Amino acid sequence: MKRPNILFIMADQMAAPILPLHDAASPIQMPNLMRLAADAVVFDAAYCNSPLCAPSRFTLVSGQLPSKIGAYDNAADFPADVPTYAHYLRRLGYRTALSGKMHFCGPDQLHGYEERLTSDIYPADYGWAVNWDEPDVRASWYHNMSSVLQAGPCVRTNQLDFDEEVVFKAQQYLYDHVRSAGEQPFCLTVSMTHPHDPYTIPAEFWDLYRDEDIPLPSQHIDQAEQDPHSQRLMKVIDLWDKPLPAQKIKDARRAYFGACSYIDSNIGKLLKTLEACNLSDNTIIVFSGDHGDMLGERGLWYKMHWFEMAARVPLLVHAPKQFAARRVSQNVSTMDLLPTLVELAGGTLQDDLPLDGRSLLAHLEGRQGHDEVIGEYMAEGSISPLMMIRQGDWKFIYSQQDPLLLFNLRHDPQERENLAESAEHQGLLADFINQAQARWDMPAIHQATLASQRRRRFVASALTHGALNSWDHQPMVDASQQYMRNHIDLDDLERRARFPQL
Structure with a gap:
């Protein structure tokens, strides 16, 4: 039996609780995703x-918890010997490609992908290492509230430049796949x-919404x-003692809704390309x-906490010939994707x-599956x-x-x-404790995190001296x-480049 192709589409910082996928009253317009979901298994x-x-992405691609692989923060080195779903699928005969973001840090920028079609949008070095030795010092590279205070429509941004390339290169990959007439299956990851943030989006998507439709x-x-962690986050993002104007909060949310619709339009482009190439x-x-x-x-922005808006993500699997459409209520996580993709x-x-x-x-087959998620945060x-x-x-x-x-x-x-x-929940609390x-051996994880931070801060500082040797993917x-x-026969070139071929 021919192995199925796999198209894995990722969005960045997309809060599941407010999506129409999970909230029928959501004002966010995502018609392509909803059409896909109608025939999919959706995890609520x-x-x-x-x-x-x-840390989330390293865990997603490896199926291992952050403390097991040193995925402590946004400057953590992802070891090259950690197996990923791309390694597994390559051994099964798949072409594995990544178009877009995966935020790999360190000199290995492939981690099992045979090809990366774009560079990454974020740096691959250790410059964003967290510093527990100076917990009260706010690093200059941390998030601040400019994304909210400058929210609104735009013509162009760094983020738009990136995602336009990501989707274009992914479509070209699919066209090249069918034009090559090869039988080898692909696993293409498209990560936008x-x-x-920043909360800004072109007028085409901003204008899908009216100001009065945006809930505060x-x-x-x-x-x-x-709680203490939320208080620290407010200081990290420079929000402490700095209340935000209600209109800027609404503007940021409106731009975010528009950005979700932008992602949806790109999903539509990818689905249309699959159909045109007879790959669906x-x-x-x-x-x-x-x-x-x-x-x-809760007065918070961005992520970095375990509350639902920050920690819950959309997840669906669309394979209607294999799995009937259904909703899954059990707790699952993106760490479960590696074993799932291997079995699929x-x-x-x-x-x-x-x-x-x-x-x-x-879960996909409608049987009793696990109902547990384990999470770790050290950033x-x-x-x-x-x-x-x-x-x-x-x-x-x-x-602790x-x-x-x-x-x-x-x-x-x-x-x-x-x-x-x-008082009535002390027995349950004791069980969780x-x-x-x-x-978890919390002291050991604490010391390992601290040691990693110190090593990476030292190396990052040293590498600012002398010639730059970039780890960023080229x-x-x-x-x-x-x-x-002139070294390629023109008629043969035109024949091979046309699809469908005559």
């Missing part, structure tokens, strides 16, 4: 395993940077009432993201290799590891420095009531093999 409680770009955040918590019937489509965005909820490709996992993720195949705003366990209705956030947090999301979806101090202590194009060249 999918989470990232670390609410920050690089929208709707990640549903809850605001005064900074004095925030044998291509499994997966759509997900790396984390969400608080968007002003007809392969088996190697028992002697480490893996924390669990296959979603049972901006933290002063020690901040861990999360999500089981059934419950979310437990565990730290901060007060414990316990929420029942069935009865309290906005996480307003911390039950960790509730026991689970956490059995799972996509190479051989222009001698493009278009019309």
Whole structure:
């Protein structure tokens, strides 16, 4: 049997709770995604395993928790010997390609992908390492509130330049695949940077919304009432003692909604290309993201916490000939994608290799699957590891420095009531504490994180001296093999470049 192609589409910083995929009242317009979802298996409680770009992505591609692979922050080195789904699929005979962002840090910029069609939008060096040795010092490269204060329509941005290239190169990859007439299956990952801030988008998408249709955040918590990690985040993003104008909050959310619609338009382009190339019937489509965005909820912005807006991500698998459309309510995570993709490709996992993720195949087939997510966070705003366990209705956030947090999301979806101090929940709390202590050696993880930060800060400083040797991926194009060249027969070139061929 011919192995299926896999098209894995990723959005960046797309908060699942407010999408029409999960909220019928959402004003966000995403018709292409909704059409895809109508025939897909949609996961209503999918989470990232670390609410920050690089740690989340390293965990996603490897199926291993951040503490297992050193994925501490946005400048963490991703070791070249950590197996990824791209390595697994290459061994199964797939062409593996990445178009877009994956925020790999370190000299290996491929990690199993045979090709990277674009460079990355973010740096590959250690310059963004967190510093627990100076927890009260706000690094100059941290987020600030300019993304909100400057929100509004635009003609062009750095982000738009990137995503236009990402989608164009992905479409060209699909065209080249069918024109090559090869039988080798592909796994193409298309990873866009929208709707990640800055909150600005062209008028075409800004004008899809009216100002009066943009809801302000549903809850605001005064900074004095925030949990300690939220208070640190407010200082990290330079929001402490700096209330935002309501109109700028609304502008930022409107631009974000527009950016979600922009992602949807790009999904439409990719789906149209699959159809034009006669690839739709044998291509499994997966759509997900790396984390969400608080968007002003609880008075917070961006990500970096375990609240739903920051940690929940969209996730669907579209393979209607293989899996009936359904909704899955169990808790799953993007760490589960590696074993899932391997099984969808007809392969088996190697028992002697480490893996924390669990296959979603049972969920896809309508059988009883797992209902648990494990998360770890050691990056901006933290002063020690901040861990999360999500089981059934419950979310437990565990730290040795901060007060414990316990929420029942069935009865309290906005996480307003911390039950960790509730007398009637002390038995449940004790069970979660026991689970956490059995799972994590917190002092050891703390020391490993601190040691990594110190090494990387030292190396980053040293590499600023002398000649620059960039680790950023450089996509190479051989222009001698493009278009019309005198060493290529013109008739043969035109025949091979046309699709469908006569």
